[in-house]
Amino acid sequence: MSCAQTITDYALRSIGIGERLLPRTDFDLCKQITLIGSGLIWNLYFAFFALLVGFFLATALAMAKTSGNPWLRKPADGFVFLFRGSPLFIQFFLAYETLVLLPRAGIEIFGFTVETSWLTKAWAGALIVLILNTTAYSAQIFHGALQSVPKGDIEAADAYGLTGWHKFRRVMWPTMLRLAWPSYTNEAIFLFHATTLVYFSGFPAFQQRGDALYYATYFADRTFNPFVAYPIVATYFIICTLILIGLFGMVNRRLNRHLPGAVTRLKYRPELVR
Amino acid sequence: MFAQCADPASLEGLAWLMCYLTSGKHMLFYASFGTVLLLLAITAPIALLFGFGGALASRSRIAPLRWFGKLYTSMVRGVPDIIFFLFVPIALDQGLEWLRHQVLCDTDAPVRQGNDFVVCAAAKLPLSSSPPWVHDVYGFTLAVVAFSVVFGAFAANVLHGAMQAVPRAQLETAEAFGMSPRQVSRRVLIPQMWTYAVPGLSNLWMILIKATPLLFLLGVEDIVYWARELGGTKTSAFTYPHPDWRLYYFLAILVFYLLMTWVSERILGRLTRRLSAGQATMGGEALRKGPA
Numbered sequence: 001m002s003c004a005q006t007i008t009d010y011a012l013r014s015i016g017i018g019e020r021l022l023p024r025t026d027f028d029l030c031k032q033i034t035l036i037g038s039g040l041i042w043n044l045y046f047a048f049f050a051l052l053v054g055f056f057l058a059t060a061l062a063m064a065k066t067s068g069n070p071w072l073r074k075p076a077d078g079f080v081f082l083f084r085g086s087p088l089f090i091q092f093f094l095a096y097e098t099l100v101l102l103p104r105a106g107i108e109i110f111g112f113t114v115e116t117s118w119l120t121k122a123w124a125g126a127l128i129v130l131i132l133n134t135t136a137y138s139a140q141i142f143h144g145a146l147q148s149v150p151k152g153d154i155e156a157a158d159a160y161g162l163t164g165w166h167k168f169r170r171v172m173w174p175t176m177l178r179l180a181w182p183s184y185t186n187e188a189i190f191l192f193h194a195t196t197l198v199y200f201s202g203f204p205a206f207q208q209r210g211d212a213l214y215y216a217t218y219f220a221d222r223t224f225n226p227f228v229a230y231p232i233v234a235t236y237f238i239i240c241t242l243i244l245i246g247l248f249g250m251v252n253r254r255l256n257r258h259l260p261g262a263v264t265r266l267k268y269r270p271e272l273v274r
Numbered sequence: 275m276f277a278q279c280a281d282p283a284s285l286e287g288l289a290w291l292m293c294y295l296t297s298g299k300h301m302l303f304y305a306s307f308g309t310v311l312l313l314l315a316i317t318a319p320i321a322l323l324f325g326f327g328g329a330l331a332s333r334s335r336i337a338p339l340r341w342f343g344k345l346y347t348s349m350v351r352g353v354p355d356i357i358f359f360l361f362v363p364i365a366l367d368q369g370l371e372w373l374r375h376q377v378l379c380d381t382d383a384p385v386r387q388g389n390d391f392v393v394c395a396a397a398k399l400p401l402s403s404s405p406p407w408v409h410d411v412y413g414f415t416l417a418v419v420a421f422s423v424v425f426g427a428f429a430a431n432v433l434h435g436a437m438q439a440v441p442r443a444q445l446e447t448a449e450a451f452g453m454s455p456r457q458v459s460r461r462v463l464i465p466q467m468w469t470y471a472v473p474g475l476s477n478l479w480m481i482l483i484k485a486t487p488l489l490f491l492l493g494v495e496d497i498v499y500w501a502r503e504l505g506g507t508k509t510s511a512f513t514y515p516h517p518d519w520r521l522y523y524f525l526a527i528l529v530f531y532l533l534m535t536w537v538s539e540r541i542l543g544r545l546t547r548r549l550s551a552g553q554a555t556m557g558g559e560a561l562r563k564g565p566a
Contacts (some may be wrong), residue, residue, distance in 0.1 A: 027389070085535040086528050087484040093498065094528060097505075097521040193354035200356070200491055217360060225369070225392040230361040238352035 039212035050130035058138035092201035099200030122203035145180035303500040325429025365414035432474030439470040
């Protein structure tokens with residue numbers, strides 16, 4: 001079988017397009033690279049949507065954490081403590097065990113039957129856990145940044161007569177993002193790497209549609225050779241991480257564009273804050 | 275365990291629960307919390323040592339050593355740690371078996387035959403004749419090595435940063451006193467760097483705590499393994515039949531981890547205060563001025 005044939009068969013295997021059965025014999029390099037690359041679609045899917053939704057939720061949560069109203073602040077603190085204080089791996093298990101307890105037939109609300117079975121699927125259930133997890137971590141980062149918004153900026157906004165939404169949107173939020181961005185980049189990388197946990201944590205891979213590490217483990221188990229599959233998946237992740245850093249660096253430059261000389265390059269060096 | 279637990283079917287309510295929670299398998303479950311703590315206790319110092327070596331290597335004046343240090347410290351950045359946790363134990367296992375194969379076996383047969391990894395019986399690790407506890411210890415040791423390698427790389431990053439953060443003037447003063455590079459490192463750089471390293475190392479400790487459930491992926495019978503084992507539905511064929519209780523077991527584990535991180539945060543907070551005392555940093559200055 002030629003490599004081009006393998007690519008047409010397996011490049012989209014992880015989302016159910018192409019060959020039904022996974023390769024069972026002669027696991028050549030082409031097959032491994034194609035199938036593991038196909039699994040990467042899921043990692044990108046989880047990371048993208050978790051970061052997208054988590055970003056907005058985290059902003060709201062950071063505001064709640066900063067708020068003077070204890071009815072807002074205490075629950076926000078509790079949420080952050082719960083998700084930052086426990087391992088993501090356990091959160092996945094717990095979420096899965098909770099979601100399977102929901103009635104199979106769906107829940108009756110106001111005469112409508114709400115389907116619940118989709119929640120136990122990885123694409124929804126695991127995504128929810130990842131969203132909540134990154135929300136908690138990012139909220140902590142944003143909260144720290146909100147605390148360090150310069151007092152002068154707020155006073156200037158007050159002097160201009162900006163209040164409420166306008167003050168937040170035009171003064172506090174841009175500064176908060178600017179200050180939080182290096183740490184937030186770090187969080188995004190952590191989250192992207194955490195997506196590899198999904199298919200090892202209770203959530204089943206429906207019809208063997210798994211992520212990159214799922215397929216890498218499949219190959220490593222079949223061939224008893226960890227020295228091919230794992231370096232392939234590692235290479236994919238290094239490339240994606242570098243792209244991620246590049247994209248976040250672009251945003252960083254835009255956030256700092258009014259401050260000459262303030263742009264420090266986001267580095268390929270872990271800041272171990274998580 | 276207790277005399278009244280001899281016939282669980284006749285028990286009800288609290289008495290049943292008491293007997294259930296003290297059954298032999300539950301004792302193993304409780305012991306597995308000890309496994310987690312043991313892993314933390316062994317991994318943390320080894321990882322710190324690895325990190326120390328990595329940080330010193332990446333500052334070395336010998337180029338190959340420096341490249342190795344840089345590679346080691348940067349590898350954890352782009353690759354998810356789970357990949358290392360899956361890769362290191364099996365790679366190490368095969369590496370050791372291959373070495374033993376070269377020494378102990380007198381066949382010329384290659385180790386890799388198609389999709390199989392074949393070594394002779396004498397080269398197996400652990401030997402198939404050895405008792406089960408040897409297998410357990412071997413598996414646990416591989417897990418410790420995997421954790422140490424990954425967290426050593428993380429620690430190397432932190433310590434490297436801390437070494438960079440030591441004020442240059444301190445080192446220059448030491449040089450002006452006529453100390454050799456080795457003496458500068460030992461007498462000035464290393465004692466000074468800890469205060470800069472503590473925030474990063476505290477974070478690392480938290481990450482390490484939260485990585486311990488991954489032991490499950492390495493095939494060690496840890497708390498996740500037992501929670502799944504004990505919590506699953508037990509039919510009436512079992513001594514203690516019950517429906518699917520995995521949720522409660524995982525809730526117990528969650529509480530365990532929340533306690534662990536909460537206590538650690540407290541202790542590390544005090545340690546940071548202690549180490550900041552008398553340092554020319556913001557934390558030290560705040561301590562000097564006292565509560566405003």
